[in-house]
Amino acid sequence: MxxxxxxxxxxxxxxxxxxxxxxxxxxRADPLxxxxxxxxxFNDKADRWVLKPIARSYRYxxxxxxxxxxxxxxSNLGEVLNVANDLLQGKIGQAGNDGGRLLIxxxxxxxxxxxxxxxxxxxxxxxxDFGQTLGMWGMGEGVYVVLPFLGPSxxxxxxxxxxxxxxxxIAEIDHVPTRNQLYGTGAVSARADLLDAxxxxxxxxxxxxxxxxxxxxxxxVNDGEVEDDFGDDGYD
Numbered sequence: 001m002x003x004x005x006x007x008x009x010x011x012x013x014x015x016x017x018x019x020x021x022x023x024x025x026x027x028r029a030d031p032l033x034x035x036x037x038x039x040x041x042f043n044d045k046a047d048r049w050v051l052k053p054i055a056r057s058y059r060y061x062x063x064x065x066x067x068x069x070x071x072x073x074x075s076n077l078g079e080v081l082n083v084a085n086d087l088l089q090g091k092i093g094q095a096g097n098d099g100g101r102l103l104i105x106x107x108x109x110x111x112x113x114x115x116x117x118x119x120x121x122x123x124x125x126x127x128x129d130f131g132q133t134l135g136m137w138g139m140g141e142g143v144y145v146v147l148p149f150l151g152p153s154x155x156x157x158x159x160x161x162x163x164x165x166x167x168x169x170i171a172e173i174d175h176v177p178t179r180n181q182l183y184g185t186g187a188v189s190a191r192a193d194l195l196d197a198x199x200x201x202x203x204x205x206x207x208x209x210x211x212x213x214x215x216x217x218x219x220x221v222n223d224g225e226v227e228d229d230f231g232d233d234g235y236d
Contacts, residue, residue, distance in 0.1 A: 028214060031143055039146040040206045046149065047191075055191035062192075069113040071193060074186045076105045076112025077169050078127065084167060085128035089136045097122050126220055130164050131157035135221035144210055152213040 030036065059067065079102035086095035101117040101124065109116040118124065134156055135141065142155025150161065165171060170186075173179040201208055 029143070030210070032145055036144065036146040036210075037206055039148060040209070043146065043149060043151060044205070051187065051191050052195075055188050055195060058188050059192045059195060067189070067192060070185070071189050072105075072109075072115055073112040074189060075124070076102065076109070079105075080169050081130075081164055081167060082125065082128045085130060085133045088130075088133045089128065091128075094125060094128075098125060098128075129157075129160065131160035131217070132221050134160055135217075141214075141217065141221075144214060152209055154214075154217070157217065 062070075079098050082098040083095050083102065086092075086098055100120075101122045104117040104120060104122065105112045105115060108114075115124070131154075139156050141157070145153055145155060145158060147153050147158060147161075153161065170179055170182050173182070
């Protein structure tokens with residue numbers, strides 16, 4: 001599903017941009033760990049035997065400029081949800097930025113194939129979803145849970161995925177084969193983006209993904225204002 005197509009990409013983005021935020025192990029309770037590890041293993045095998053080979057073939061036959069353009073097009077569709085959740089969170093300025101990106105890239109950018117809005121000073125945001133909106137409204141994240149095919153989530157974020165999926169532009173397409181093809185293409189495009197970055201997943205993959213996911217979600221819900229786990233670093 002497109003709503004979770006960039007989850008791992010965002011996890012790995014944390015490692016690139018904020019390597020210090022990834023702790024060696026999480027002290028958060030994981031009461032569903034037994035189930036979660038089984039589902040994580042299932043998802044990992046499904047990816048290894050199905051999605052990853054398709055993504056490799058897609059990358060092999062697709063020119064770089066076309067691959068990047070397709071990725072931007074799916075990202076552009078996500079701006080619809082960004083704007084909606086911006087407004088639900090009262091982020092009027094960010095809603096204007098994301099709405100401007102959607103308008104410019106959908107027209108001058110040829111359905112988002114080109115990021116024209118960036119050159120107009122409208123930078124892409126971290127993105128907003130209904131799970132973040134619920135978090136901003138004060139709802140706790142609940143326990144960590146791994147969903148079939150969709151991957152890491154929480155008891156707060158999992159139902160919110162359904163809300164986001166219902167209002168995603170692709171869900172509005174009545175022709176089922178076309179809608180499914182777009183979902184499939186989006187998943188393959190997102191997976192291809194991760195082929196080079198996945199080498200960062202080392203050690204206990206389950207613990208790594210869980211820790212980074214939870215810290216990333218905290219970062220997003222609090223708009224970057226999170227407590228680090230390292231105490232006073234000696235800087236003012």
